[in-house]
Amino acid sequence: MQRLSHIATLTPQASDLIAPGEDPAPEYDRLLLHSVCDEFGxxxxxxxxxxxxxxxxxxxxxxxxxxxxxxxxxxxFLGYLVPTIVHLKNDLRGLLDESSKPTATEGLAACRLLIQTMIQAICKRLDGRLEEKESILAAVLLPMFKLDWVSDDIQRLQYRVMLKQEVQLFCPP
Known part of the structure; x- marks a missing residue:
């Protein structure tokens, strides 16, 4: 515990070494990691x-x-599931696309398999749940999400029709 408190006293000194106007995070992280490694030998x-x-x-x-x-x-709520997972999959696909570019850093390229595996695992585990009528309607009926999480116009129209049909079941004209 003493070592960790000693490391905590070193971190303000590390921030003093960062030039004004630069992004402090990478340099700060590097110095913090070096301090931890040095402290533990x-x-x-x-x-x-x-x-x-x-x-x-x-x-x-x-x-x-x-x-x-x-x-x-x-x-x-159940309505949070579908938009959250859709957003997660979109973010991971964006990272996957970025990792395959020739300009990708070596570290990001090394994470490519991890990204692919996470996408596959999410699809295997949750794609069935994302297509359930109950989950979709729960998301559509949440004012926070509505249909904002649906990027495909055809799918958006299908979900609207699904909602109208469900409402008509409970409230016939």
Whole structure:
């Protein structure tokens, strides 16, 4: 515990080394990681390893955000499931596209298999749930989402028709 409190005293010194106008996060993270490694007598991370860690965090961020929403204690309804998962899949597909570009960093390219695996796992586990009428209608009826999470116009129209049919079942004209 003393080592960790000592590391905490080192971090303000690290922020003093960052030039004004620069993004402080990468340099601060690098210095913090070096401080931790030095304190515990471990080998310092190479710039490539630090780049990989940053990209790994960027890849896992959408999943962590989705889990925070779905595991929340407030405002957690069935209607949150479909839009959250659709948004997560879109974010991961964007990262997958970015990782396949020639300009992608080495760390992001190394995370490509992780991104693919996460997309496959989400599809395998949740695609059936995302197509259930009950889940779709729950999302459509939440004022926070409505149909904003649906990008395809044809699918949006299908969901509107689905909602109208369901309303007509309970409230005949």
């Amino acid at each position: 471990l080998r310092r991370f190479s710039p490539q390893e630090i780049d990989f860690i940053h990209n790994f965090v960027n890849v896992m961020h959408p999943l962590a955000a989705a889990l925070n929403i779905l595991q929340g204690e407030k405002n957690t």
